[in-house]
Amino acid sequence: RSGFVALIGRPNVGKSTLMNQIIGHKVAIMSDKPQTTRNKIQGIYTSAEGQIIFVDTPGIHKPRTKLGDYMVNVAQNTLREVDLILFLVDAKEGLGPGDQWIINHLKEVSTPVFLVINKIDLVHPDELLPLITRYVELYDFKEVIPVSALQGNNVSRLMEQILRYL
Numbered sequence: 001r002s003g004f005v006a007l008i009g010r011p012n013v014g015k016s017t018l019m020n021q022i023i024g025h026k027v028a029i030m031s032d033k034p035q036t037t038r039n040k041i042q043g044i045y046t047s048a049e050g051q052i053i054f055v056d057t058p059g060i061h062k063p064r065t066k067l068g069d070y071m072v073n074v075a076q077n078t079l080r081e082v083d084l085i086l087f088l089v090d091a092k093e094g095l096g097p098g099d100q101w102i103i104n105h106l107k108e109v110s111t112p113v114f115l116v117i118n119k120i121d122l123v124h125p126d127e128l129l130p131l132i133t134r135y136v137e138l139y140d141f142k143e144v145i146p147v148s149a150l151q152g153n154n155v156s157r158l159m160e161q162i163l164r165y166l
C-alpha cells in the first residue's frame, strides 16, 4: 500500500510534532521553511505494510490578503489530489473558529478525512467524548483518532488506520 496524505490544522495544533514523531527530526525542520512550491513532500514513512507520502498544505487557514486567497486555492487543490486528509486539532483548545473555517473547506472536497485529536496528554479522558461529539456533528470523519504527538501515544494506531485507507 502507498499513497499521499495531507496533514492540515490550525497553527500550533502539533503538525510538526506529529511529523517528527512519525518520520524524525530532519523532515519537520525542513517543513518549517516557507513553502513556495505546491505539493511539496514533507516526509515519507516506510514500513513493511507500505509507504505514506506526507505532503505539505501551506495556507489552509483564514486568509487576510489576496495572496492568502491564492494560497487557499492552492491548498484546496492539494486536498483534492491526495488520497487522505489528516485534520489535526488540539484537545486542550477545543473547537474554535479556526477549526470551523477548515471544516467548511473540507466540505468542498471529496477526499476522505480523519479527525486526529492531538495533545490528549493535556486533558482528562472524560473530556474527550464531548469534544469528539462537537466535531463529528459538523463533519462525517472516516475515523477519529486521539493521539499525543509529543509523547507518541496512539501514533502507531494512527499509522495502521492510514495504511488501511491507501
Ligand code: GDP
Binding pocket: 009, 010, 011, 012, 013, 014, 015, 016, 017, 018, 118, 119, 120, 121, 122, 147, 148, 149, 150, 151
Ligand atoms: P504546528 O504549528 O501545528 O506545526 O505545531 P507544533 O508541532 O509546532 O506544536 C506547537 C506546540 O504544541 C509545541 O510547543 C509542541 O511541543 C506542542 N505539542 C505538540 N503536540 C503536543 C502533544 O501531543 N502534547 C503536548 N502537551 N504538547 C504538544
Ligand code: MG
Binding pocket: 015, 016, 017, 032
Ligand atoms: Mg509546524
